[in-house]
């Protein structure tokens with residue numbers, strides 16, 4: 165059975181004081197839940213949040229990394245720099261990175277492979293734009309993104325990857341995919357993993373939904389058969405909301 169995983173994506177929010185306060189507020193709530201809880205912080209607060217969540221169930225995540233080990237890549241962060249900070253998860257290919265920072269299926273694939281090599285668990289984001297949804301190409305888009313991201317990844321490593329299905333039109337907009345529609349796309353992605361690897365791999369891979377998840381809709385989303393958790397943006401910045409989501 166797949167254990168649900170709920171990850172907060174803080175994006176470019178929280179300086180140290182606010183980050184530590186929020187992490188402290190979440191600790192107790194995280195210890196009450198059976199799901200895996202991850203908070204994906206900005207790089208600059210990782211060290212302080214690590215100290216704050218020590219001894220709790222909360223795992224540390226980052227929001228991006230480079231695919232090279234080191235070198236002349238001004239402004240970038242390597243996998244080793246993350247693991248050194250106690251980071252266990254890393255979001256790869258978030259739509260905001262694809263949209264604003266020119267990330268492609270190719271760079272996403274390189275990052276996925278490097279993260280796995282360095283024992284980081286990638287949270288791979290896939291999802292369609294509103295235009296793509298309206299032209300009924302959602303399945304085609306998520307299939308392409310998933311297949312390309314997994315290219316060259318061995319089956320045993322593929323099992324470790326967490327996929328987040330995030331329709332772009334639902335991110336930060338207050339619009340959510342209906343739980344049934346989200347479940348259908350996620351079941352489709354699971355089938356893509358099955359076709360690429362095997363039924364065994366597809367049954368192990370956790371696939372989250374992301375896009376305006378909040379306390380009010382978390383239970384309905386999480387109760388869907390194929391949905392194994394959530395990637396939460398805006399609502400993860402409020403202790404009360406995120407606590408309610410992880411205890412859905």
Ligand code: PEP
Pocket residue numbers: 173330334335336337338374375376377395396397398399
């Ligand atoms: C996200 O950033 O991955 C996200 C899903 O954001 P929000 O929950 O704010 O829509």
